[in-house]
Amino acid sequence: MRTALHERAVLLVVVLMSVWLVPSAATFAQAPEHVPWCASQPISWSLFLAPYPEDGALQAEAAAIHMTINWAVSYVLDYDRAHNNWYGYVDPSMISVTNTMEPFLSWAAADGKTPDVLNHEQRHFDLNEVYARKLEALLARPRVTGATTDEVRKSLRKAINDTAAAVLDMAAWMQSQYDDETAHGTRPDVQASWEAKIDTWLVNPLQAP
Numbered sequence: 001m002r003t004a005l006h007e008r009a010v011l012l013v014v015v016l017m018s019v020w021l022v023p024s025a026a027t028f029a030q031a032p033e034h035v036p037w038c039a040s041q042p043i044s045w046s047l048f049l050a051p052y053p054e055d056g057a058l059q060a061e062a063a064a065i066h067m068t069i070n071w072a073v074s075y076v077l078d079y080d081r082a083h084n085n086w087y088g089y090v091d092p093s094m095i096s097v098t099n100t101m102e103p104f105l106s107w108a109a110a111d112g113k114t115p116d117v118l119n120h121e122q123r124h125f126d127l128n129e130v131y132a133r134k135l136e137a138l139l140a141r142p143r144v145t146g147a148t149t150d151e152v153r154k155s156l157r158k159a160i161n162d163t164a165a166a167v168l169d170m171a172a173w174m175q176s177q178y179d180d181e182t183a184h185g186t187r188p189d190v191q192a193s194w195e196a197k198i199d200t201w202l203v204n205p206l207q208a209p
Contacts, residue, residue: 034101035103043118064108065121068102069171070098071098071139076089076090085147087146089143090142095139099125120191127174128175138167141163
């Protein structure tokens with residue numbers, strides 16, 4: 001017996017700050033709604049298309065990148081005749097996790113578009129990718145047993161959702177820590193330290209907190 005579960009989780013991370021220029025209609029027409037993370041294609045200021053916030057005077061940052069982690073899994077329910085019970089597990093081949101930037105929700109101050117600020121925003125995106133990869137790895141782990149399909153389905157869904165919630169909560173907390181410790185990228189030594197950690201975690205995401 002097989003059944004499929006499709007869940008979606010969204011992680012919103014905002015970073016930060018001042019004036020904006022209205023993009024042309026052609027710019028909006030050409031820009032994608034979602035930009036997947038790609039190691040060979042770093043983000044550029046042309047992807048920050050949202051208007052400067054109405055409360056801009058209260059902003060302490062120069063740009064804000066909006067990112068989303070979407071995930072979906074399929075799971076399998078089967079019967080174990082040897083043990084006379086049902087079991088359920090996530091199908092590793094049917095796990096999908098994506099990390100995207102949303103240009104129309106990301107903004108930058110006109111006087112804040114510097115290489116250092118863009119690098120800081122890129123590292124937010126990279127950090128999000130760390131947790132997307134960690135989530136993909138951990139979503140393959142849930143496996144439960146039970147006397148009935150309903151019992152197994154309920155337990156498995158809870159295990160899947162608890163796994164996703166824990167990873168996404170940690171991702172949000174780490175994004176906040178990254179901003180706090182680097183002072184939004186204005187402390188070069190700390191920024192460099194974070195970049196080294198993020199690069200390590202991209203290779204081994206399960207090493208991330």
